[in-house]
């Protein structure tokens with residue numbers, strides 16, 4: 087006799103659904119065709135919960151919670167259009183954009199998420215300090231534009247979890263947060279094996295494969 091599979095009953099935007107134990111709210115929403123904006127999430131990696139862009143409302147919770155790291159609970163009621171959650175998420179993306187010296191390239195995840203919140207780099211409420219342009223272009227296949235880094239950590243996790251190369255390190259905090267290839271080294275001299283996993287996951291083109299960069303029109307960068 088087979089054992090029935092345990093399921094968890096949740097309500098997403100008023101619609102009841104069943105999910106397997108351990109399913110995150112983000113996965114549950116996406117499984118039924120819904121969408122929640124994300125920046126530090128990559129389905130190939132363990133959820134990290136760093137960017138606070140995937141915020142949603144949960145009945146009874148004191149404030150918005152991150153959908154990517156929140157597991158579904160039986161009886162949970164989720165509101166992906168919760169006004170407070172969307173307001174905080176939009177403000178977070180606006181702050182991230184305000185630190186860039188220029189708009190992100192239109193095809194990047196950051197640009198797509200920003201458009202989703204109706205944000206434009208040239209029309210932000212907080213035009214604050216912006217990162218200095220700093221490029222490491224000594225690597226034969228990858229280019230690292232530090233000023234575009236939003237410290238989402240995806241490249242570091244891709245390098246560690248997917249490739250096991252440990253070539254990239256998160257550095258600094260707050261406005262100074264960035265990534266480094268090894269310590270006191272250039273990207274070329276690090277333990278990088280040129281797999282391209284970091285460029286593939288980067289949501290801003292801060293790390294790009296040089297062959298792909300050459301295909302993007304200069305005005306698009």
Ligand code: SF4
Pocket residue numbers: 234235236237238239240241242264265284287288289290291292293
């Ligand atoms: S280089 Fe890209 S993937 Fe890496 S932390 Fe910065 S924005 Fe994220």
Ligand code: FES
Pocket residue numbers: 123124125126127134135136137138139140152153154155
């Ligand atoms: S995508 Fe959930 S916190 Fe970044």
